[in-house]
Amino acid sequence: MTTDIKVPTLGESVTEATVGQWFKKEGEAVSRDEPLVELETDKVTVEVPAPSEGTLESIVVKAGETVEVGTLLGSIAAGDGKAKPAEKPAAAASNGSGKAEKSAAAPAAEPASEDGSGEGELIDIVVPSAGESVTEADVGEWLKQEGEEVALDEAVVELETDKAAQEIPAQAAGVLAEIIKKQGETVTVGQVLGRIRVGAKGAKTAEASAPKAENTETAPAAGERKPAPSAAKMMEEKGLAAADMDGSGKKGQVLKGDVLKALEQGSEQPQAKPSAPRAPSPEADETREERVKMTRLRQTIARRLKEAQNTAAMLTTFNDVDMGAVMDLRKTYRDLFEKKHGVRLGFMGFFVKAAVAALKEIPAVNAEIDGTDLVYKNYYHIGVAVGTDKGLVVPVVRDAQDMSVAEIEKEIGSLGKKARDGSLTLQDMQGGTFTISNGGVYGSLMSTPILNAPQSGILGMHRIEERPVVRNGQVVVRPMMYLALSYDHRVVDGQEAVTFLVRIKEAIEDPQRLVLDL
Known part of the structure; x- marks a missing residue:
């Protein structure tokens, strides 16, 4: 009896991951819930535990491959397993205990001739599965040439799919005996790319390494790992x-x-630039361009934002708010607040409280579509968009309706620090029902934020700018901020959206409403 090891659900916005490292090798005993393999997503790193006790029977997806949720990673056989030693002398490898396996865990060590044509077993380098929606790839660069030695798990060839580029590692130590698919060829899952002769010694290794030394x-440097x-x-x-x-x-x-x-x-x-005059041709312009592959996080952001535009009937409504009352409140109690609660009093705590109050009155903005059903959420998990050097992430302040302004500010500060440190977990970013994005910190005057699917509403804050407004028949200068609410018109009617934004405006301009729950 065998038990499958599959890619678990990684969160609402995460559909694929890259296999990091396997903590066990084929044939080793595993305990239930023991970490088996590490998966790296565009946001976090997670460990996949063993679903049962037994022996790691097979590793289907190797380190470096991209997988989707539900993809088979390997299997566990019931019963006790004996761990295979990490290293085995060549003499011990041919003691009759069994022939070499085609896996990274057990490379054969049969003696071979110096030119790589000995009797070591030939194993195939095959195109791995990259998820249900990926059926073919283009062969990129071969990182080793025929006759060169390869180490266990050393990258041998690059494959490029429509989702990502990945390096295919060697399943055993030996010599690259044959390259079957050349650079630029299109291949499908399961096709043989080349072959490795296990345990052989490469005649070209010294020659290949000579120019690299230059x-x-x-x-x-000494003691450092090669890139x-x-x-x-x-x-x-x-x-x-x-x-x-x-x-x-x-x-x-x-x-x-x-x-x-x-x-x-x-x-x-800086690169040296030619002194010759610029040529007006497009070919000359290409030499001054820089092409950089998008990071996995940036690819995911691009895909999800476009999906939101294609799926939702998105519309944006605007209003402005006088920030004077909140600014005066902050100025009066800023030092006392920080001394008591150990966190600075910002604007976001007020906006989260105002949003919760408005969501209670207009529940459609806190709902989402599930098939032909509308799901109304009677809890308020507020996502707060945070910009990092790698891209935008949206950690969630959970059950904001039960929190004070101080508790909200503490939670936002903690989540923001984790975002910048790259230590956010999937739990930190799952389950949001409404999102607030503050483009004002970057100087934005006005914008139309894109929905964070499957949510039905997102509030955009902007910079505070002194502008002339009319108060009691007099023109006065006040600190004003534009607010934008983007919403899914399939769920939220225009009147509901406008009312929601008016409630936000009323609460911010009269913050006592938040204290009195009005």
Whole structure:
């Protein structure tokens, strides 16, 4: 009897992940709920526990492959398993205990000739499954050439799908005996890309490593890990050195994402420009362009925002609010508030409280569509959009209706810190019923925010600007802010949207309403 290990549900907005590392090898015993494999999403890293006790029978998806929710990762066989040793001398590998397996956990170690043509077993490098919706890929760069040695789990070839690029690791140590699919060819899941002769020694290893030693740009210092192949290639193209960035891989290894981050932060070294006059042709313009692959988080943001536009009947209504009363309240109690609660008194606490009060009166804005049903939420989980150096994330202040302004400010501060540190969990970002986005911190005067699906409403705050307004027949200058409510017109009627925004305005202009629950 076997038990499948599958990719678990990763949250409402997360549909795919990358396999990080396996903590167990094929044939090793596992306990129920023991972490087996690490999955990396565009937001967090999660560990998948063993669903049952037994032996890790098979690893279907290797490290570095992209998978979708529900994809089979491996299987567990019932019964006791004996862990395979991490390393085994060549003599012990051929003691008759069983022939070599085609897996990273048990590379065969049969002796082979120096040119890689010995008797070591040949294993296939196949196109892995990248999820139900991905059936083909293009072969990118081969990171090893025929006859070169490869180490266990070392990246051998890159594949590019319509969703992501991934490196295919070697399933065993040996020599790349044959390249079947060349760069640029289109392949389907299960096709053989090439073959590795297990345990062989490569005759070309010394020759291949010689020119690399001349590349002082990316050569690692003593004790440092060599950059990942795709990272090294990009560093060479962009004129970067490993010292220009922090490696996020194991033991500080520089990965492709680290290079992209360094480029985003302006770490690219200035390139010498030709003194010749500029040519007016498009070909000349291309030489001055920079093409950088989108990060996984940015790809997910782009996809989800476009899905919201394509699905919802989205409309935006506007109003403005006089921020004077809240600003005076903050000025009066700012120091006392911070001394008592250990957190600064900001605007967001007032807007969250105002939003909860308005949502109670206009429940459609707190609802969502599920098939042919409308689901009205009698709880108020308010998502607060936070900008990070990697993109926009929306952690959730849960049960905001039960919290004071001080408690809301503390929770927002804690979630914001976790977002900037990259330590947000899936739980922190799941289950929001309404979202508030404050573009004013970046100087935005007015915008039309896009819905955070499947929610039906999002409130956009903007910068505070002194403007002339009429009060009691007199023109006065007041600190004004434009508010924008984008909503799904399938769920929320125009009158409800306008009323909702008016209630926000009334609460902010007269904050005593929040205290008195009016």
